[in-house]
Amino acid sequence: MSTRQELATVIIGMVEDIWELFGREDNYQSFIITVRNSMLLTKKGTDWLRQYTNILQKQIIQALASVGETLGYSKEQIPGVFISGVS
Numbered sequence: 437m438s439t440r441q442e443l444a445t446v447i448i449g450m451v452e453d454i455w456e457l458f459g460r461e462d463n464y465q466s467f468i469i470t471v472r473n474s475m476l477l478t479k480k481g482t483d484w485l486r487q488y489t490n491i492l493q494k495q496i497i498q499a500l501a502s503v504g505e506t507l508g509y510s511k512e513q514i515p516g517v518f519i520s521g522v523s
Contacts, residue, residue: 440507443500450496 458464470485477485504514 438503438506443503443507 458467474482474485501514505511
């Protein structure tokens with residue numbers, strides 16, 4: 437990616453992909469069950485869910501940070517650069 441428009445296109449594509457996943461009834465129901473019953477999860481289940489969401493967050497931040505300076509953003513404007521635990 438070398439332009440802000442390309443970045444916007446990629447982000448919109450990611451949102452559309454997530455929207456499509458939740459558009460499937462079985463995926464949506466699985467997600468809702470997980471959220472509603474999160475208080476009933478074992479520590480192992482909670483740890484797995486937290487680890488999965490942390491990995492997803494880290495991947496998104498790394499992807500954005502990798503193109504930030506190319507697109508004209510300063511290090512202070514790039515997400516994740518100053519967030520502890522994200523590298």
